[in-house]
Every structure is written in structure tokens, then in C-alpha cells.
Amino acid sequence: MAEIEQDEVESSRAPLIDHLIELxxxxxxxxxxxxxxxxxxxxxxxxxxxxxxxxxRDAASIVRGIPIEELDLTANFFxxxxxxxxxxxxxxxxxxxxTFPVIAWQIYGFVAPGLYKNERGAFAPFLAMSPVLFGxxxxxxxFFVLPMVMRFSLGQESSAELAGTRIxxxxxxxxxxxxxxxxxxxxxxxxxMPVFLMLLAKAGILKAQTLLKGWRxxxxxIALFAAFATPPDPISQLMLGGALMLLYFVSIGGMHLMxxxxxxxxxxxxxxxx
Numbered sequence: 001m002a003e004i005e006q007d008e009v010e011s012s013r014a015p016l017i018d019h020l021i022e023l024x025x026x027x028x029x030x031x032x033x034x035x036x037x038x039x040x041x042x043x044x045x046x047x048x049x050x051x052x053x054x055x056x057r058d059a060a061s062i063v064r065g066i067p068i069e070e071l072d073l074t075a076n077f078f079x080x081x082x083x084x085x086x087x088x089x090x091x092x093x094x095x096x097x098x099t100f101p102v103i104a105w106q107i108y109g110f111v112a113p114g115l116y117k118n119e120r121g122a123f124a125p126f127l128a129m130s131p132v133l134f135g136x137x138x139x140x141x142x143f144f145v146l147p148m149v150m151r152f153s154l155g156q157e158s159s160a161e162l163a164g165t166r167i168x169x170x171x172x173x174x175x176x177x178x179x180x181x182x183x184x185x186x187x188x189x190x191x192x193m194p195v196f197l198m199l200l201a202k203a204g205i206l207k208a209q210t211l212l213k214g215w216r217x218x219x220x221x222i223a224l225f226a227a228f229a230t231p232p233d234p235i236s237q238l239m240l241g242g243a244l245m246l247l248y249f250v251s252i253g254g255m256h257l258m259x260x261x262x263x264x265x266x267x268x269x270x271x272x273x274x
Contacts, residue, residue, distance in 0.1 A: 026106040033102045037095030045087035048094060049173070052180055055142065056171065059150035063157070077173045086177045093181045097138060097188070101131040126195045126202075137191035140243065141183045149179070149235045179231055186229045190244055194251040201255035208255035211248070218248055 041048065053075065061068045077083045096103075108127045158167045200206040211218070226241040 023110060026110050030099070030103055030106050033099045034095050037099045038091050041094035041098070042087060042091035045090045045094075048090055049087065049177070052090075052142075053176075055146040056150050056176070059147055059154055063151055063154040073171070075171045075173050075176065083173050086173050089177060089181065093184065097134075097184070100134050100188075104130045123199075123202075126199055130192060130195050133191040133195065134188040137187035137189070138184045140191075140239075141180070141187045145183055145187070145236055145239050146180065148239070149183075149233055152233065152235050182231055183236055187240060187243070190225075190229070190240065191247065193244065193247050194254060197248075197251040198254050206255070208252045211252050211255070215248070219245065222248070 053073075057068060057071065057073060060066075060073060061071055064071075077086070104127055108123065112123070154169055156167070157169055197206065197211070201208065222241050222244045226237045226244065230236040230240050
């Protein structure tokens with residue numbers, strides 16, 4: 001009896017070791033791509049940062065009423081190595097963004113052997129959607145959220161006539177970088193909500209009717225998430241909350257389309273009875 005139990009332990013240990021070896025291999029692949037992406041992004045990090053400054057430049061031109069070519073803008077750093085560490089952070093975030101499809105594919109490759117053939121076929125479209133939605137979230141920040149946040153911030157500038165001084169925004173490279181990276185990662189990951197909800201629906205864990213009935217709770221939850229996940233400014237909070245609510249109802253529509261019809265369910269039940 002003891003020998004039989006020992007054999008069962010050994011047989012279960014072998015697959016576990018195989019899974020751990022495969023997990024290590026896929027993590028090494030992900031880290032390798034992240035390293036290559038990090039080096040590539042760091043080489044062009046100064047140019048990337050200038051590219052990220054464009055929304056600030058355009059907002060300053062609009063708010064201050066000065067043509068772009070006449071603007072005198074300066075991004076400041078107040079420590080000797082501050083901008084160097086900003087470039088490192090920018091390179092890391094850039095590497096995560098450009099290697100996100102590889103990360104998603106490696107995750108799929110690790111879980112795919114445990115899925116049936118039809119389940120792998122159902123999972124593949126969601127795998128393709130994930131990087132697209134992440135890119136949409138990042139693009140939404142750059143083209144819509146960031147310009148509005150900058151206009152709101154620059155709109156706080158004023159001339160204090162009584163004291164003979166001017167209240168003006170002095171841009172700090174670290175603060176600006178933290179704002180951008182936080183917004184891009186939060187929006188990029190938040191835009192994965194349709195993939196997550198539709199996978200739950202495909203697995204039969206969640207139904208579209210359940211989400212539709214609980215939309216009021218979803219509004220409260222999304223509002224709280226937007227308040228805590230974004231920097232403390234009303235523009236990014238409102239835009240994240242609005243985008244997530246739109247994605248929430250889009251997810252409900254997608255889940256409703258994926259649910260089998262009553263005729264299909266009845267046909268399956270009849271076959272099982274036979």
C-alpha cells in the first residue's frame with residue numbers, strides 16, 4: 001500500500017516539474033523580449049520624451065494664445081540624475097507596451113495545453129483582442145486624455161496683479177513622466193475589461209443579464225476605481241470612468257451575442273436525453 005501511494009506521489013510530481021520548467025522557459029522568453037525592448041527604448045528615450053511633450057506644447061499654445069513657434073517652454077529637473085532615471089522609467093514602460101503581444105502569447109501558450117481544442121479556438125480571438133485594446137487605451141491617453149489634462153492644468157495660470165507676480169506652471173520632467181506612465185498603464189490595463197468579462201461569459205461563469213441588472217453597482221464600482229487608479233485630477237477620472245462604462249455595456253453586448261440561443265440549448269438537452 002505504501003509503495004502504491006509513493007508511486008502516485010512520484011507520478012503527480014513529474015507533471016508538476018514539467019509545468020514549472022515550461023513556466024520558467026516562458027518567463028525567460030518574456031524577460032528576454034523585455035530586455036531587448038528596454039534597450040531599444042532607452043536608446044531613443046530622449047526623443048520619446050520630446051514626443052510625449054507635444055500634448056503639453058499644443059495645450060500651452062492654445063491656453064496662452066501664443067503660436068507654437070513663439071512658445072518658450074522649458075521642462076525642468078532639479079537633481080543631477082533625475083532625467084536619467086526618467087529615461088530609464090520611460091524605457092521600461094515603453095518595453096512593456098511594445099512587448100505586450102509577446103507577453104499575452106506566452107500566457108496563452110502556457111494555459112493552452114490544459115484547454116480542449118474548441119476552448120483553444122474560442123480563446124484565440126480574445127488573445128488577439130487584448131493587445132489591440134491595450135493599444136487603444138494608450139492611444140486614448142495620448143490623443144484625448146493628456147491634452148485635456150494639460151489644458152485644465154495650464155488653465156490655472158493667472159496674473160496676480162495685486163502682488164505684481166504671475167502664477168505659472170513650471171513643468172518638472174519627473175512629475176510629467178509619472179503622470180503619463182500612470183495614465184497609460186491604467187487605461188491600457190482597464191481596457192482589458194471586455195476580454196475578461198467575455199472570457200467569464202464563455203466559461204459560463206457570468207451572464208450578460210446579470211451585468212445588465214447590476215449596472216448601478218457597476219457605476220459605483222467604476223467611479224471608485226477611477227478615483228483611486230488615476231492621478232488626483234477630475235479630467236482623467238471622468239474620462240476613465242466614462243470609457244469603462246462604455247466598455248462595460250459593449251462587453252454586455254458581446255456576451256449576449258456569445259450566449260447560445262434557446263433552440264441550441266434545447267437541442268443539446270434532447271441529445272443528452274437520447
